[in-house]
Amino acid sequence: MKLTHLFALSSLLLPVFAAPEPPTEAIEERAKYGADTKYFHEPGGNDELGHYDIRYFSGAPVTYEERGDTLLHLIRSYLTVFREKNVETWIAHGTLLGWWWNGKIMPWDWDLDTQVSASTLTWLGENLNMTFHNYTSVNEDGTSETREFLLDINPNHVERIRGDGQNVIDARWIDVRNGLFIDITGLSETNPSTQPGIWSCKNFHRYRTRDLYPLRETVFEGVPALVPYSFDRILTEEYSARALTKTMHEGHRWMPEQKEWVKQEPIHSKKPPRARAHVPRSVQAEENPKSGLRNLLRVL
Structure with missing residues (x-):
């Protein structure tokens, strides 16, 4: 995939050995959970409040523009820090779908998804848990900005089964300014004797070894990245073929000339919109999609 590098990038790793002291409000919020087994906590369970780490949530969701800037x-x-540390990771789920379309984050996404092997996850827990990372981006106009991120490894990652479902996320990369994050999940062969070569996470996503490896070198949001070898099979199995052709979603339209998803002005209706709880993004299958995967394969 041919993408233009818009930024010159550099990063500095600053290890620490203790978790940040959460604000008083967060301590009081965590106290409500009592003996809750969940490690990562969010201030709410919908798209507005379900994608912030509670320790760094200011009390109000960020704007559409700030969310996009933070995720970027x-x-x-x-990706830059993990590559510098020679830690293998690849983009997954909706983040991988964004890469398929134009090598960018879907503008309606609230968080991002990456994966690592279970052995890599163990190494991260032993060597980089609770480390802060300063990252500086230099814009084309010469201005620069440094931001701080926390790598937090869920201690429950050692259990490779779903359990009570409260700890399917194995680690997070968190922006300490507002609490938005990347979800990191580990993959392992949970049943190597009966299902050799089948890798799974704790949320029942399964992959064949030949579909994951060898990982493909590519570019995502202007920086080097890795994607699974059979990204096409993985995306169609997870989202259906319709996800690769649908040009209207979540109030955004795909503009082929610009190769961008563009936010559409809402159409005002007399009927108030129905409240929706947060659910994973899904799309309906289509028997005869208008285009296929060959469009992407031509640029790889």
């Missing part, structure tokens, strides 16, 4: 620096910093 989250993924650039994450």
